[in-house]
Amino acid sequence: MSDLTPGFPLDDFDRITSQVRMLSPLETMFRAAEETLLATRPEGFEVEEIGRLALKRLPECEQEQALDELLYTYWEAHAADREMWARHDAGGSL
Structure with missing residues (x-):
């Protein structure tokens, strides 16, 4: 039995x-688009072309979720950048 699936034993x-890390539809298409453009x-x-x-x-039904994913990813990068500069301004190194 699994803590995540009580009552359901996990098979091999x-x-x-x-x-295995699951890829989102956007990640899958992003990788495919990059391969296409490289070829x-x-x-x-x-990079914007990718x-x-x-x-x-x-598919149109997945585009809204993909936009949410892009916005969230942008926010994570923005927050990480802000934290890095705050450490730098406090006397730390980049």
Whole structure:
């Protein structure tokens, strides 16, 4: 039995896959878009193009969740940057 699934024993598949990080639809499309652009435009591209292509390829029903994910990810980066600069301003190192 598992603490996460009381009353339901885990089989080998469940035990193995419970350790695998699940990718969101946006992450999956982002990786696919990057691979496409790397293959079709080896001379280079802007990072925004990856995100725009990934969003465009997502089914419409998943686009709102993807936008939420992007906004949350931006906020995490913004907060981490602010914390880093606060440590620096307090005399710490970057």
